[in-house]
Amino acid sequence: MRKLLTLAWNDIRVEFSHRSELVFFLVLPLLFTAIIGLGLSNNSGSEGDSRYPVLVVDLDGGDLAAHFTDLLNASEVVRPQVVSAEEGQRLFEDEGGLALLTLPQGFTADLLAGRPVALNVRVQPEDNRAVAASQALNSALQRLNAAAVSALAAADA
Secondary structure (H helix, E strand, C coil), rough: CCHHHHHHHHHHHHHHHCCHHHHHHHHHHHHHHHHHHHCCCCCCCCCCCCCEEEEECCCCCCCCHHHHHHHHHCCCEEEEECCCHHHHHHHHHCCCCCEEECCCCCHHHHHHHHCCCCEEECCCCCCCCHHHHHHHHHHHHHHHHHHHHHHHHHHHH
16 A cells, blocks of 8 residues: 555656646636636626526406516516506517517406416517526416415315
8 A cells, every 4th residue: 555655646646846836726727717717607696696588578457467477586586577558568678678578458357256367478489598488487377377266265164
């Protein structure tokens, strides 16, 4: 064992006999790692919020539509941005917004009546993030729908 350690130590001494070897072996890999890490960091511009932006047009204005937006705010996947219908269309089409969600008139009334509600979501077809955003929107709708059904059942009882 001692001979093996002596051979290893001799190999290390020969390899690092010049200071330039230490620079190439230790300093440059750390420098390259730091540069690549900074280049790949998230520069979303919204105070480090890495959630996917979703434009939300609320045509309903009801309490459950507002609660749905609150559920989206609590999401770890999407970040809702409530806009007017015209601004939502412009941002989605001209500036390439990821997704445009329109909450139709009667959204709250349909949920309170126990009728099924489908989301009107437009996504950019070439953006892979759209799938995750759509799933997060549907998940929030399912939670809201379950809460509405529970409230209706409690009211009936």
